[in-house]
Amino acid sequence: MTNAERRSQIQSVLSTSLSPISASKLARRFHVSRQTIVGDVSLLRAGGEGIVATVRGYEYQYNAVHEVVLVCRHTPIGSADEMQRIIKAGGVIEDVVVDHPLCGQIRANLQVRDKADVNLFMAKIKQQKAHLLSELTDGVHTHTIAYDTPEQLVAIQASLREAGYLYEDGPNT
Structure with missing residues (x-):
């Protein structure tokens, strides 16, 4: 061949x-x-x-009807919960992006669709003693989220907001 x-x-x-x-x-x-x-x-x-x-x-690549970029912030402890909230509300986590002060944008493709993907992702982090990209930026990162209906987006945002993960206004300085 x-x-x-x-x-x-x-x-x-x-x-x-x-x-x-x-x-x-x-x-x-x-x-x-x-x-x-x-x-x-x-x-x-x-x-x-x-x-x-x-x-x-x-x-x-999964092709959803809609995509949105959401800005989130949390510690590494909140990662599994953040992902579970997004998928439970019907979203697919396509990627994670951080704005690194030296390297510029760093993007990692995730394609997390279900609880098994979340569990596998978290197990690999633990097994490999890896760090999340968001640890480079004090927890601030974006996700491209794929979803099919406007109701799913509303549910995703509401769930992230409820947990304090949705970074909407940033800190007052």
Whole structure:
């Protein structure tokens, strides 16, 4: 199989899958290294494919009817609760962005859709002793949230506001 054929098959597998597929699983399937798959997916993305990396693996980007960027602020302890509130109200957390004073905007793709994604994300943070991007900015960060109905957006905002996570006015200085 040529490299182009393998990439075509990766594209086909991902486009028909109902759940994300890890680079390791694709590597085993195509008898190549994980790094080869990472490179193949990068080339597919560069060619315009809407493939995203999630906590559970690669998949095609979810296309909701609407998207909004919400500014949030909380300590790391509030992360799981924040994510649970968003998904419980019907949202999908597409990304997290922080404005770093040295590097500018730093964006991480999340694609968190359900409680299992939240639990896996939090378990990986604990397992890898990782830090959240928001720790670089005193907890301030944005999320692009996908949602289908205006009622879902109202519920998401209300829930985040109730918990004190929605950063609407900022501190008085």
